[in-house]
Amino acid sequence: xxxxxxxxxxxxxxxxxxxxxxxxxxxxxRTRYGAxxxxxxxxxxxxxxxxxxxxxxxxxxxxxxxxxxxxxxxSS
Numbered sequence: 001x002x003x004x005x006x007x008x009x010x011x012x013x014x015x016x017x018x019x020x021x022x023x024x025x026x027x028x029x030r031t032r033y034g035a036x037x038x039x040x041x042x043x044x045x046x047x048x049x050x051x052x053x054x055x056x057x058x059x060x061x062x063x064x065x066x067x068x069x070x071x072x073x074x075s076s
Contacts, residue, residue, distance in 0.1 A: 015027075017032070017049075017050055017052050018052070019032065019052055019053055019054035019056075019057055020051050020052060020053055021053060021054075021057045022054060022056065022057055024054055024056070028054075029054035029055060029056055030054075030055050030056075031054065031055040032052040032053070032054050032055070033052065033053050033054075033055070033058065034050060034051070034052050035050065035051035035052070035053075038050045038051065039051060
């Protein structure tokens with residue numbers, strides 16, 4: 001029986017993954033943060049992809065969230 005948490009095949013190369021939002025690679029950004037849970041196939045529960053977000057997108061979302069909390073309209 002196949003494990004529900006393992007990859008099939010060789011482990012993926014982390015350099016292959018891009019930011020989920022801006023699609024920048026690890027060479028284009030300072031830091032990437034990985035999600036705690038991967039995206040899984042709903043039928044087989046196999047891991048489809050890992051999700052990463054770059055430090056630039058984290059900063060943009062933090063700024064957007066702070067403006068939203070203050071009640072200011074967003075510029076984007």
